[in-house]
Amino acid sequence: MSTPHRFRRTVVSLIGVAAIVGTLLGCAPPSDTGGGSGASTIRLGHIGGQGDKLDPYFTSSPTAADEARFRQVWEPLTWKQPDGSIQNWLAESLEPNEDYTEWTVTLKDVTAHNGEKLTAQDVVDTFQYVLDPANNFNTSQFTILDVDAMEALDDKTVVFKLTEPFGPFNVFLEGHPVMKIVDGELIGTGPFVPVSFTPGQSAIFERFDDYWGEKPGFERLEIASFSDQTAIANALRAGQIDIAGSLPYTDSVSFMDTPGFEVLESPNSAKQVVMDMRTDLAPFDDPRVRLAFKLIIDREEVAQVAYQGFAEPSGDFMHGSDSCPAPNIPQREQDIAQAMSLLEEAGVPGLEVTYAYTVAAPGGEEMAELFAQSAAEAGVKVNLDFMDEPTFLSQWGQWPFAINYWQYPAVNSATTSMRADHPFNSTRWANVEFNELSQQLQRTSDFDAQCAILDRMKELQHDDGGFIDPVSVTTLNAHSDKVQGLKPSVWDDAFFRFAGVSIEQ
Amino acid sequence: MTVSTEAIAIRRRRRIRVPWWLSRLLQGVLILILISILVFAVTQALPGDVVNMILGKNATPERVALVREELGLDRSLWEQYWSWLTGIFRGDLGNSLATGRPVSEVVGFRLRNTLVLSGLTILLTLPLAVLIGVLAAVKRDRAADKGFLGFSMVVNATPEFVLGTLLVALFSTTVLHWLPAVSLFPPDAFPTWYPLAMVLPVTTLTMYGVMYLARLVRASFIDAMESEYVENARLKGLTERRIIFVHVLPNALAPVIPAASIVAAITIGGTVVVEYLFAYPGIGTVLLEAIGNRDLPIIQVLVMIIASAYFILNFVADLFQKDDWSAGR
Numbered sequence: 002m003s004t005p006h007r008f009r010r011t012v013v014s015l016i017g018v019a020a021i022v023g024t025l026l027g028c029a030p031p032s033d034t035g036g037g038s039g040a041s042t043i044r045l046g047h048i049g050g051q052g053d054k055l056d057p058y059f060t061s062s063p064t065a066a067d068e069a070r071f072r073q074v075w076e077p078l079t080w081k082q083p084d085g086s087i088q089n090w091l092a093e094s095l096e097p098n099e100d101y102t103e104w105t106v107t108l109k110d111v112t113a114h115n116g117e118k119l120t121a122q123d124v125v126d127t128f129q130y131v132l133d134p135a136n137n138f139n140t141s142q143f144t145i146l147d148v149d150a151m152e153a154l155d156d157k158t159v160v161f162k163l164t165e166p167f168g169p170f171n172v173f174l175e176g177h178p179v180m181k182i183v184d185g186e187l188i189g190t191g192p193f194v195p196v197s198f199t200p201g202q203s204a205i206f207e208r209f210d211d212y213w214g215e216k217p218g219f220e221r222l223e224i225a226s227f228s229d230q231t232a233i234a235n236a237l238r239a240g241q242i243d244i245a246g247s248l249p250y251t252d253s254v255s256f257m258d259t260p261g262f263e264v265l266e267s268p269n270s271a272k273q274v275v276m277d278m279r280t281d282l283a284p285f286d287d288p289r290v291r292l293a294f295k296l297i298i299d300r301e302e303v304a305q306v307a308y309q310g311f312a313e314p315s316g317d318f319m320h321g322s323d324s325c326p327a328p329n330i331p332q333r334e335q336d337i338a339q340a341m342s343l344l345e346e347a348g349v350p351g352l353e354v355t356y357a358y359t360v361a362a363p364g365g366e367e368m369a370e371l372f373a374q375s376a377a378e379a380g381v382k383v384n385l386d387f388m389d390e391p392t393f394l395s396q397w398g399q400w401p402f403a404i405n406y407w408q409y410p411a412v413n414s415a416t417t418s419m420r421a422d423h424p425f426n427s428t429r430w431a432n433v434e435f436n437e438l439s440q441q442l443q444r445t446s447d448f449d450a451q452c453a454i455l456d457r458m459k460e461l462q463h464d465d466g467g468f469i470d471p472v473s474v475t476t477l478n479a480h481s482d483k484v485q486g487l488k489p490s491v492w493d494d495a496f497f498r499f500a501g502v503s504i505e506q
Numbered sequence: 507m508t509v510s511t512e513a514i515a516i517r518r519r520r521r522i523r524v525p526w527w528l529s530r531l532l533q534g535v536l537i538l539i540l541i542s543i544l545v546f547a548v549t550q551a552l553p554g555d556v557v558n559m560i561l562g563k564n565a566t567p568e569r570v571a572l573v574r575e576e577l578g579l580d581r582s583l584w585e586q587y588w589s590w591l592t593g594i595f596r597g598d599l600g601n602s603l604a605t606g607r608p609v610s611e612v613v614g615f616r617l618r619n620t621l622v623l624s625g626l627t628i629l630l631t632l633p634l635a636v637l638i639g640v641l642a643a644v645k646r647d648r649a650a651d652k653g654f655l656g657f658s659m660v661v662n663a664t665p666e667f668v669l670g671t672l673l674v675a676l677f678s679t680t681v682l683h684w685l686p687a688v689s690l691f692p693p694d695a696f697p698t699w700y701p702l703a704m705v706l707p708v709t710t711l712t713m714y715g716v717m718y719l720a721r722l723v724r725a726s727f728i729d730a731m732e733s734e735y736v737e738n739a740r741l742k743g744l745t746e747r748r749i750i751f752v753h754v755l756p757n758a759l760a761p762v763i764p765a766a767s768i769v770a771a772i773t774i775g776g777t778v779v780v781e782y783l784f785a786y787p788g789i790g791t792v793l794l795e796a797i798g799n800r801d802l803p804i805i806q807v808l809v810m811i812i813a814s815a816y817f818i819l820n821f822v823a824d825l826f827q828k829d830d831w832s833a834g835r
Contacts, residue, residue, distance in 0.1 A: 050795040051605050051612060051804075052559075060573070061562035137572055139564045199693040200605065201612075201795070202787050225690055225785075228795060231671070232688050232785040238679035239687035391554030391800050397563055424566050 040207075040220040043484060043504050045069065045496065046233040047246030049226025053200035057178040057187060058131055058138045069246060069497035070204050070224055073193035074114075075178035078106060078124070079171040081410055083490035083498065085271065086324035087171045091119065091179060091190065093157075097446055101166040106174075108157045112211045113181045113190045121153035127179040145173075168446035172412040192217055192499060201226050218486065218503030237262070237479060243504060244480040244487075246496050250309040250363060253477035265496070266311070267476040267489035271321035272408040274362045275468040276372065279401045281429040284349050288465055293343040295469050297375050299335045303471045307367035312472035318459035319419075320473050321491045323411040325452035328459045340379045353382040358404035359393035365404050368471060398427050405468065408493060412451060415439055415458055428467025435461045530824070534817045538810060539591075545809050546587050549802050555579070556603040556800045577603050590806065600803040604796075609803050613789060615693055617811065620781070620788035622697045624774045626708050631715035631773070632766060638716060639723025640755070646728060654724075658717035666776060670710040670783040677706065688785040707784045711776055715769045722765050727758040767823030771816040 047066040054067050057075040080090040089095065093107040111119040131138055132148045150162035167173060181188040192214065193206035206222040225242060227233045234252040236242045238259070245253075256262040278285035278294065285291055300314035316333050344350050358369050366387070373383040393403075405427055407414065417423050420439050421431035435458055442454045462468075478496040480487065486502040489495055557573050558565065574580045578589070593600050599609035642651045661669065678687035689703040697704055730736065731754055739749050778790030785791075789808050796804035 051602065051607075051792060051801075052795075052799065060560055060569075061564050137569060137576075139561075197692075200607075201792065202693050203690075227688070227785045228791045229782055229785065232783065235674050235679055235687035236690065236785070239674075239683065239685075241686055241688055241690055389554070389798065391552070391556075391558050391798070393554070394558035394562060394565075395554035397558070397565065425564065427563075 041218075041504055041506050042221040042223060043219050043244065043499070043502070044223045044225065044242040045244045045246055046225050046227055046236050046242035048228070048230065048233070049201060050228055051201045053198075053204075053226055055195060055198045055204055057180060057189070058136070060137055061139055065493055066224070066226065066246060068494065070198075071178070072191065072494070072497060073206050073222065073499070074189035074191045074195055075180050075187070076189065076191050077176055077178050078108075078174045081175050081492055082324075083267075083488055083492070083495070084324050085269075085322060085410075085491045087175050087410060087412075089171070092174070095171055095174075097168070097170065101168045101170070101444065101446060102163045104161045104163070104170045105154075106159050106161065108159070109213060111190050111213045113188050114194050114209060115181065115183065115188050116211070117181065118156070119179070119181060119190055120156045121159035122156075123181045124159045124179050125151045125153050126182050128177075130182055131177065166444050167416075168444055169412045169416070169442065169451060170446070172410050175410060175413070193222055201228075215500040217499040218501060219499075222499070234479075237481070240481070243484050244478065244496050246478070247363075248477070248479055250307075250311060250477065253479050254309050254311075256479035261482055262479055263482045263484075265478040265480065265487050265489060267478070267491060267493075267495045268313075268473075269321045269491055270408075270474045270476045270493060271410075271491045272362065272406065272474065272476070272493050273320070273322075273470055274365050274368065274404070274406045274474070275470045276356070276368070277400075277403050277405040277428050278467050278469070279429055280431070280467040282401045284347070284352060284354070285401065285467065287347045287349075289343045289347040290349060290352070291465070291467065293340040293347070293379070294376075294381075295333060296336045296340040296343070297379050297381065298372050298469055298471050299375050300333070300471045301335075302375075303364075303368055303371055306371060307364035308472065308474055311475040311477060312364075313475075315470055315473040316463050317466060317468065317470045318462040319411045319414055319455075320459075320470075322409060322414070323452070323455060325411075325455055328456045330460055330463050333463070335375065337375070337379045344379070344381070351380050351382075353384070354402050355384040355386050356402050356404075357386045357388065357393060357396070357400040359388055359390050361390075361393075361404050362406045364472075364474070365406070369404070372469075398425075403427075411455055412442065415455060416443055419458075419462075430465075430467035432461055432465060526824075527821075530821060534814075534821070537817065538813055541813050542591070542806055542810060543587070545806055546583075546590075546802065549800060549805060550583060552800060554800060556802070559604060559799045579603075590803065599807050602796075602801055602804050604799040604801040604804075609807050612792060612804060613807055613811075616787055616789045616792055619697050619786065620774070620777050620790065623704070623707055623711070623781070623786065623788060624770075624777055626698075626704065627711040627715065627773050628770045630708065630712045631719065631769065634712070634716045635719035635762075635766075636723055636755075636759070639720040640727055640750070642720065642724040643727035643731065644750075646724075651724075655721070658721055661713050661717040666710060666714065666779045667783055669713065670706070670780060673706050673710055674783075689787070690785065691787070693787065707777075707780050707786050710780050710783075711773055714776065715773055719762065719766060719769055722762050723758065726761050727754060730754040730758040733757075763826050764820075764823050767819040771819045774815045774819075775812055 047069060049066045054063065055070050057071050059067065063071065076091055078090060078092040079087050082088050091109055091111055093109045096105045097103065108119060108121060113119050128146065128148050128151060130136070132143055145163045145165050145167055147162045147164050152160045154160060190213070192209055192212045194209045196205045196207050198204045203226065204224045208217055208220045230248055230252065233245050234248055237245045253264055257264050278291055280286060280291065295317050304310060304312035304314060314332060316330050318330065344352060356369055356373070358365060369385055373385055376383045416439055418425040420426060421436050438454050438458050442451060445451060476493050476495065478487070483505040484502065487495055488498065490498060556577070557570055557579065560573055561569055578586065590600060601608055602612055638654065642654045645651045674687050676682065677685045685705050686703045689700070689707060691697065691700045691703060736749055736754060739753055777788055778793060780786065781788040781790035782794060789811065792804060793808045796808065
C-alpha cells in the first residue's frame with residue numbers, strides 16, 4: 002500500500018517548498034534599498050554592459066555611457082563646449098612660445114575630491130601615467146608630447162614640451178582628464194563623486210559640494226545600464242528613469258506627444274555616420290567613382306526615413322565639430338544621370354560593390370538600404386553585408402566600402418586620422434593640399450586662421466574626399482518633464498551635462 | 507487494492523537498469539565536457555575576436571599583439587582549452603577576456619538572481635498547471651475549457667518577447683501604471699526585496715509553462731477518467747471527489763512529470779529573453795553580451811551552468827519516476 006509512502010513524500014515536498022519560499026520572501030531588505038534616502042536624484046538610463054567602465058582613460062574610445070560616467074568625476078584642462086568650441090576648463094590660461102613647441106599652462110584654483118588642491122605636479126603625474134606603455138591606453142594623439150620634459154614650475158604652472166609645433170594645443174588637451182593620483186587611486190575634481198559602480202548594472206554618484214564650477218541642482222545621480230533600447234524606453238515611460246541616454250529615433254519621437262515627457266533637440270551633431278570608400282583600391286581610387294557615389298545618395302530621403310526628419314542634408318565634409326562659421330560650400334543634390342555618366346567615363350558602368358556595416362550608430366542601417374536602392378537606379382549593384390560588431394571590427398580598415406562613425410573636434414581629425422600618413426586613416430585618402438593644410442593648421446593658434454584653413458580642408462573633402470556624409474543629424478534626448486535645465490549640445494552629451502540642471506521631486 | 511493492477515503491470519514491464527544513476531552521472535559529465543569542447547570550437551570559428559572588441563577602431567598591429575599576449579591568446583588552441591579545463595577542476599573559472607574581472611565575480615550574483623527568477627517561476631508553474639489542467643478536464647468541452655484551450659494555444663504560439671512587451675504595455679507603460687516596466691535593483695539586493703519588479707518577468711515565464719503543462723495535465727486527466735479502473739471505482743460507489751484526488755490525479759500526473767522537468771529546464775533557458783526584455787540583472791543578459799564580445803570564459807561557464815541545469819532537472823524527473831515504480835511495488 003503506497004498511501005503512507007506518498008503521504009511522507011508529500012509532507013517532505015511541502016516542507017521543501019515552504020523552505021524555498023521562506024528563503025525567497027523572508028529575507029528582509031536593509032532599511033535603505035537604494036532609494037537615495039530623500040536626496041534629490043536624477044536617474045539616467047543608457048545602453049551598457051559588462052564592458053562598462055568608470056575610468057578616465059581607455060584602451061579604446063569610450064562609449065557615450067562611459068563618457069557620461071567619467072565626465073562627472075574627472076575633468077580636462079580644456080573642454081569641448083555645447084556649441085562646438087573648445088574652452089579652458091581646469092586651465093586658467095594657455096601660453097605658447099614663439100614656434101608653438103612649448104606651452105605654459107596655468108591652473109585654476111580647484112579642489113579635488115580628497116579635499117586637496119589640484120597642482121601642476123598632478124598634471125605632470127597624470128600625463129606620465131597616461132603614457133606609461135604598460136597601461137596600453139589609446140594614446141595615438143600624444144605622439145607629439147615629450148612627457149619626460151614636462152615640468153611643474155610651481156603649484157599652479159606647468160610646462161608642456163612638444164616634439165613638433167602645435168598651435169591648436171587647446172584641442173589637443175581636450176578630452177584628456179587630469180587628476181590626483183594617490184596610491185594608485187585616480188582622484189577627480191568633477192561635480193560628482195562616485196559612490197558605487199557595478200558594470201552592466203549601475204553607477205551611483207553624490208554631488209561634490211566643494212566643486213569649483215557651476216554645480217548641478219540635484220544631489221544624487223544614478224546611471225543605469227541596459228542591454229536593450231526598448232527597456233530604456235519602457236523604463237522612462239514607467240517613471241523608473243528620468244532621462245534616456247540613447248533611444249532609436251522612432252522611440253524618441255513618440256515621447257514628443259506623450260504628456261509628462263519632453264524631448265531635447267540638439268541640431269548639427271558632431272557625430273557623423275558616414276560611408277567610407279578606400280581611395281587606394283579600385284574602383285574608389287578613381288575620383289569620378291567617388292563623386293558618382295556622392296551623387297547617388299538621396300540626402301533628403303535619408304534625413305526623412307533614417308532620422309524621422311531630424312537631420313539636414315550635408316555635404317561630405319567634417320561638420321558640427323567646431324565653432325567656425327559654416328563653410329560656403331554649395332549643397333550637393335542627388336543626380337543619378339550625372340552619376341551614371343561619371344561611372345561611364347570611369348569605365349565602370351554597371352558596377353557591383355559590397356558594403357560592410359554593423360550596428361554602429363542610429364540610422365546607419367537605414368542609410369545603407371536607402372543607398373543600395375538609389376544605386377540600383379544608377380545601375381550600380383550594392384551587396385549589403387550586415388555583420389555583428391566583432392566580425393566588422395576584425396577587418397576594420399580593410400573593407401573597401403564600409404560604414405564609419407566618429408565624433409572628434411574638427412581640428413583633432415584634421416591633424417590626425419584624416420591625414421594621409423596616420424594609421425587610423427580609414428579611407429587612405431592622400432590629398433597633397435589637404436596634408437599641407439594640416440601642417441599649417443598645426444602652426445597657428447589663431448582661431449580665425451584655423452577656421453580659414455578648416456574651410457578649405459572641408460572643401461577638399463567635399464570635392465575629392467573618401468567618405469559620403471549624407472546628413473547632419475539632430476540628436477534627440479527624451480526625458481521626464483520634471484528634469485529642468487538640460488541644454489542642447491553638438492557633442493551627443495546634452496543628457497549628461499548637469500551644470501544648473503535640477504529635478505522636481 | 508485501490509491502485510489499478512493493470513497500471514502496475516504496465517510499469518513492471520519496463521526494464522530497470524541496476525546502477526542507473528551512476529551511468530547517468532558519468533554520461534552527464536561526459537556530455538558537459540563535449541559541450542565545452544563544442545563551445546570552444548564554435549567561438550573560435552566565429553569571425554572576429556575579443557581583441558577587436560577591446561581595441562575597437564583604435565587597433566594597431568602592435569597594440570593587438572600586446573593585448574593578445576596579455577590575454578594568453580597567443581598560445582595554441584589546445585593549450586588555451588587545457589588551461590581552462592584544468593582551471594575549472596581547481597575551482598578557478600578564469601577571468602573575463604573583455605573586462606579582466608574574475609568570471610565568478612561577473613556571474614555570481616547574477617546567477618543567484620536567475621535562480622530566484624526561475625525558481626519562483628517553477629514553484630508557481632507546477633501547482634497552477636495542475637489546478638488549471640484538472641479544472642479544464644472536469645469542465646471538459648464547456649465554455650471555460652474551450653476558452654482555456656484557445657488561450658493557451660495563443661500564449662504558446664506567441665514569442666516570449668512579444669508576450670512580455672504586451673504585459674509591459676498593459677500593466678506598466680500604456681494602459682495601466684501599476685507595475686515597474688524594468689527590474690532595476692542594486693547589485694547587492696536580493697530580487698525578492700523588490701517583489702513588484704519581479705511580477706512581470708515571473709508572469710511572462712510562468713504563463714508559458716502553465717499553458718503548456720496544463721494542456722498535458724488536462725489530456726492525461728481525461729484519459730485517466732475514461733479508464734477502466736475509474737469505471738470500477740464508480741461501480742464500487744466511491745465518491746467522485748475520492749476518485750479524482752486519490753485515484754485519477756496521481757496516475758494522471760505520472761506522464762506529466764518528464765514534461766514538467768523539460769518545462770523547468772526551458773524556463774532556465776527562457777530567462778535569457780525575459781531578462782533582456784525586463785533589464786533583469788541575471789545571467790541571460792551577460793550571456794548574450796559575452797557572445798557579442800567573443801568573451802569565451804564567460805560563455806563557457808554560463809553554457810555549462812545551463813547545460814547542467816537541463817541535466818539535473820532530467821535526472822530529478824527520472825528519480826521521481828523510478829521512485830514511483832518502487833513505491834508502486
